[in-house]
Amino acid sequence: xxxxxxxxxxxxxxxxxxxxxxxxxxxxxxxxxxxxxxxxxxxxxxxxxxxxxxxxxxxxxxxxxxxxxxxxxxxxxxxxxxxxxxxxxxxxxxxxxxxxxxxxxxxxxxxxxxxxxxxxxxxxxxxxxxxxxxxxxxxxxxxxxxxxxxxxxxxxxxxxxxxxxxxxxxxxxxxxxxxxxxxxxxxxxxxxxxxxxxxxxxxxxxxxxxxxxxxxxxxxxxxxxxxxxxxxxxxxxxxxxxxxxxxxxxxxxxxxxxxxxxxxxxxxxxxxxxxxxxxxxxxxxxxxxxxxxxxxxxxxxxxxxxxxxxxxxxxxxxxxxxxxxxxxxxxxxxxxxxxx
Numbered sequence: 398x399x400x401x402x403x404x405x406x407x408x409x410x411x412x413x414x415x416x417x418x419x420x421x422x423x424x425x426x427x428x429x430x431x432x433x434x435x436x437x438x439x440x441x442x443x444x445x446x447x448x449x450x451x452x453x454x455x456x457x458x459x460x461x462x463x464x465x466x467x468x469x470x471x472x473x474x475x476x477x478x479x480x481x482x483x484x485x486x487x488x489x490x491x492x493x494x495x496x497x498x499x500x501x502x503x504x505x506x507x508x509x510x511x512x513x514x515x516x517x518x519x520x521x522x523x524x525x526x527x528x529x530x531x532x533x534x535x536x537x538x539x540x541x542x543x544x545x546x547x548x549x550x551x552x553x554x555x556x557x558x559x560x561x562x563x564x565x566x567x568x569x570x571x572x573x574x575x576x577x578x579x580x581x582x583x584x585x586x587x588x589x590x591x592x593x594x595x596x597x598x599x600x601x602x603x604x605x606x607x608x609x610x611x612x613x614x615x616x617x618x619x620x621x622x623x624x625x626x627x628x629x630x631x632x633x634x635x636x637x638x639x640x641x642x643x644x645x646x647x648x649x650x651x652x653x654x655x656x657x658x659x660x661x662x663x664x665x666x667x668x669x670x671x672x673x674x675x676x677x678x679x680x681x682x683x684x685x686x687x688x689x690x691x692x693x694x695x696x697x698x699x700x701x702x703x704x705x706x707x708x709x710x711x712x713x714x715x716x717x718x719x720x721x722x723x724x725x726x727x728x729x730x731x732x733x734x735x736x737x
Contacts, residue, residue: 413663418640418679423692435591435601436584439577444602446502447551450532451486454479455498457510460522465491465514479528492517503527503551527551533605537563540570540611549605556601559609560588571614578608619695621647623703624655640679640690643701650681656705658682662693663700 416422449455456479459465467478468491480488486499493513498506507525514521530548537544542564547554556577565572565588572589618630619638626648631638640662644650650660660681665674677693679686695701 413674413676415676415678418662418677418686418689418693420689422677423689426694435586439584439601442602442604444553444604446504447527447549448500448502449482449498449506449527451482451484451499452531453482453527454529454531455482455488455506456480456526456528457490458524458526459514459518460524462518462521475528481529482532499532535559535603535605535607535609537609538611539609540566540613542566549603554603556586556603556609559603563609565611569613569615571612571617574612574617576610576612578610579604579606617697619643619697619699619701621701621703623701624651624659624705625649625703626651638695640693640695640701641687643695644690644703647701650703654705655703659702659704660690661702662695663702664696664698 454476456475457466480490482488482498487495487497489495490510493510496506496509501509503525507523510525511521511523514523527550530550533549534546535549535554536546537559544563547559547562573587575586575588577584577586614632618632620630621643622628625644627646629647631643631646640660644660658680660679662677662679663674664677679690679693681687681690
C-alpha cells in the first residue's frame with residue numbers, strides 16, 4: 398500500500414497520524430532528543446557559601462582560651478563542647494550573650510564573635526566550624542536502597558554524589574525518569590541518557606529543599622501484541638529499548654501468520670478517544686528494516702502491533718485497541734495517584 402493511501406486512511410478515521418519509519422524520521426527523533434538537554438537553570442546554579450541554620454551544631458575555638466573553647470573539659474569529645482543553634486536561630490556564648498546566628502555564613506559569625514570578645518579578650522583569635530548539620534537537607538523517595546534525608550553541608554553536594562550515597566536500585570529503578578523538584582518546579586532527568594556523558598551529573602549542584610524521586614520500572618511498560626510468538630507487556634528501565642529488542646523479547650514475529658509489512662508502533666493511545674495518536678509503520682520485509690528497527694526507540698505506553706491486517710483494516714484494529722486504552726488509562730491514573 399502506498400504512503401498516500403495510508404494517509405488517506407488516517408484522514409478518514411481521523412484518530413491517527415501514520416508515519417513511516419525511515420532514516421530521515423529516525424534522524425529527526427535523534428535531533429529532538431539531543432535538543433532536550435538539561436534545563437539551563439539546573440546547570441547554571443552555583444551554591445553560595447553555607448548559611449548556618451537551626452539544628453546545626455557549632456564548635457567555636459578561641460585560641461589560648463580553653464575555658465571558652467571547651468567548657469565541658471578538654472577530655473570530652475568535640476561534640477560535647479559543641480553549641481546547638483536553637484529553633485529560633487540563636488545561641489548563647491560566654492561574654493557575647495545571645496547571638497542571632499541563623500542565616501549567617503561561618504565567616505560572618507566568626508567576625509561577629511571576634512568583635513564582641515575583643516571587649517574582654519585581647520586580640521581574640523576565633524575559629525568556627527560546623528560539626529553537626531541539622532537545618533538543610535535534600536529528601537529522596539522511590540527506587541533507592543537508602544532514602545534517608547541527606548544534609549546540605551559547607552561542601553556543596555552534586556546530583557551524582559547524592560545518587561551515589563542513596564544507591565540506585567538498578568533492578569527496579571526507571572533510570573529514564575528521575576524527577577528533581579526544586580522551588581515548586583519539577584525537572585525530569587534522563588539518567589540513562591546522561592550516562593553517555595558522565596561529567597554532566599557532576600555539574601548539577603543540589604540546594605536545600607530539593608527532592609529527588611526515582612520511579613520504579615514496573616510502571617514503565619510497552620505492550621507487544623498481535624502476530625508475535627509471545628505477546629506480553631514488557632517493562633524496561635532505560636531509554637535504549639529499541640523496536641528490535643522489543644520484538645526479540647516477545648519471541649520475534651510469527652513466521653507463519655505475521656505479515657512483515659504490518660509492523661506498527663502506536664503512540665499516544667491513552668487519549669485515543671479524545672485526540673489523535675501517532676502510528677509508526679515499519680516494513681520488515683527488507684533486511685534494511687532491521688537496521689531501522691534497531692535505531693527506533695520505543696517509549697513507555699507504546700503498543701507494538703504485528704498483524705496480517707494492513708492499514709485498510711485499521712478501523713477493525715481500533716475496535717480491538719480501544720479497550721486496551723482504558724486499561725492503560727486506568728493504570729496511568731493509578732500510577733499518578735500512588736506517586737502523589
